[in-house]
Amino acid sequence: MxxxxxxxxxxxxxxxxxxxxxxxxxxxxxxxxxxxxxxxxxxxxxxxxxxxxxxxxxxxxxxxxxxxxxxxxxxxxxxxxxxxxxxxxxxxxxxxxxxxxxxxxxxxxxxxxxxxxxxxxxxxxxxxxxxxxxxxxxxxxxxxxxxxxxDSEHSAIFQCLVGEEEHSLEKIYLTASGGPFRGKDREFLAGVTKAQALKHPNWVMGAKITIDSASMMNKGLEVIEAKWLFGLAADQIDVIVHPQSIVHSIAQFKDGSMKAQMGLPDMKLPIHYALAYPERVDTKFPRFNFLDYPELTFFPPDPVSFRNLDIAFQAMRKGGNMPCIVNAANEVVVNAFLQDRLGFLEMSDVIERCMSEVPFIGEPGLVNYLETDEHTRIFARQLVTK
Ligand code: NAD
Ligand code: MG
Structure with missing residues (x-):
């Protein structure tokens, strides 16, 4: 017991x-x-x-x-x-x-x-x-x-790493569903509404993460999350679009072997795993059936329609308080988009302005993070003029 x-x-x-x-x-x-x-x-x-x-x-x-x-x-x-x-x-x-x-x-x-x-x-x-x-x-x-x-992708990597030596990992692939606007161009995205953005194909989640998923910022934030959870460099993290959200992420080891963690998209699975770790617990959750999904498909992300993934990689490479700036600006623009005060594509514009204008700090401490968060919010709100 x-x-x-x-x-x-x-x-x-x-x-x-x-x-x-x-x-x-x-x-x-x-x-x-x-x-x-x-x-x-x-x-x-x-x-x-x-x-x-x-x-x-x-x-x-x-x-x-x-x-x-x-x-x-x-x-x-x-x-x-x-x-x-x-x-x-x-x-x-x-x-x-x-x-x-x-x-x-x-x-x-x-x-x-x-x-x-x-x-x-x-x-x-x-x-x-x-x-x-x-x-x-x-x-x-x-x-x-x-x-x-x-987070399901990070739970997947965490599960793939159980039993492995720390230095065996070569790189990871975080999977992304691509959200409701996968395959759309900038012309289409310029006119999308919050109602369209709030309809995620595979997951029912809070409003903020749902908009982040539509704009690919969620994957950007997850790339940075993965860097810290697993101690990775930027070029050890890749993103691959996988619309069915069955393969939750993939770890690739230095011998070339890969492990993927799979399952139906249900947050209760990673929640359960985190609470019970290192045990696994019996559940009555529905099981995955391969014949319901005869095709699992994979695509590269589209950096032209969705700039946020590159923005997050840039912030991660720059380090210091830059990811903090991106996060705070993103919280402001997502709120503004949810209040119909900012267009879908304008969200990335405001974030980029914040990145170039909020003072950069190379080695921040807690006080710097809190101040950066506050300053960025004030600056970003000024850029949302509607
Ligand atoms: P949500 O909006 O559904 O719920 C947020 C919860 O936090 C609510 O209980 C709310 O009352 C509380 N809250 C919000 N702002 C607060 C504040 N300023 N101070 C105190 N409490 C506050 O959000 P969610 O979708 O459950 O997401 C929660 C976190 O988990 C986010 O960071 C999200 O990125 C992450 N996450 C969510 C999912 C998902 O499936 N929903 C998956 C992976 C990761
Ligand atoms: Mg996730």
Whole structure:
């Protein structure tokens, strides 16, 4: 019988968060939820809290605090709000592991707090590694904390590397579905709406990552995420478009042999793997059937229609605070696109302006990252004039 693992879930009301709770619900003998956090969906957060009885509940939107506190009063659940509340959930004494499923650079400080408190990290919040990968990986090493990826591509590589020696890896191929606009040209992309961009062919996810998938920025962020998770150089990372999202990614070793990890596109699989690692757990998830997919196909990415992948590679090669600049600018433009204030192609224009105009810092520390994030957001918002 496995020992019960106590888990803090940051961003429990989101797409990854709710799927994590499905995994916990199906395995009550393995996992216990000790903290739940949500930003604004108070009703769902209350329902989750009543079902899973965590010690601590965080609602970051202060306007909703009283409602959540009242709904959970007398239940033995502490409810908090405010800027530092996520950090408290991340560092909660009883937690063994923190699953980070908030969106964007908001995950940075709580992730640092969790690592400093010695918690293993199940990392969905890729933006944290994009912004400050060097700092986060060094800190994890210092505190002997494991960072286990939840992102399906990185989970795939992680699984391919189990049992391999560190220096055996030659390169990786991250697969990309290509999103809803695969094969489209710039003329078409200039006029696409948010409704079209929000229709991902293979995955149902939060709004931000869905737009990132349509613009290929998601793959760009994942390239940088992979660099830090697996200690790779830029030329050891390749992207290949694979519309069926069955091969989740591929590791190539120095003898030329390759391992791919496959399965149906369901985030519960990588979530489950990250929570249970190094074990594998019985599940009733549907199994892949080859005859349902007689063809698995692969294409090169299109750098003319989708500039974001190159933008991310450039930022990664430049290093310093450049990935932080790209991430912050991207968070602003995705928001603006979702509010119909910026065109699809203009998103990359604004990001590139930020890259050339926000001051570059070669060896940033935490304060530099936080300042770069803030300055870039201010500058990017000025460029969104509608
Ligand atoms: P989502 O928008 O569905 O959920 C985000 C969660 O974080 C919600 O609980 C929300 O309340 C909370 N949140 C958002 N902004 C916050 C803030 N500023 N402060 C505190 N809490 C905040 O997002 P998602 O699709 O679940 O994605 C979460 C993370 O996981 C992202 O980094 C994303 O890139 C990554 N990811 C998601 C998927 C997926 O299938 N959805 C797959 C791979 C990686
Ligand atoms: Mg992914």
């Amino acid at each position: 496995a020992i019960i693992k106590n888990i803090s879930i940051l961003g429990s009301t989101g797409s990854v968060g709710t799927q994590t709770l499905e995994v916990v619900r199906a395995n009550p003998e393995r996992y216990r939820v000790v903290a739940l956090t949500g930003q604004s969906n108070d009703e769902l957060l209350i329902r989750q809290s009543l079902e899973f009885h965590p010690e601590l509940v965080v609602i970051t939107d202060e306007g909703k605090y009283l409602k959540v506190k009242e709904a959970l009063s007398g239940k033995g659940i502490r409810v908090i709000t405010g800027e530092a509340s996520l950090v408290e959930a991340a560092a909660l004494t009883s937690a063994h592991m923190v699953l980070t499923a908030v969106v964007g650079s908001a995950g940075l400080r709580p992730t640092i707090a969790a690592i400093e408190a010695g918690k293993d990290i199940a990392l969905a919040n890729k933006e944290t590694l994009v912004v400050a990968g060097e700092l986060i990986t060094a800190l994890a090493k210092k505190h002997a904390v494991k960072i286990i990826p939840v």
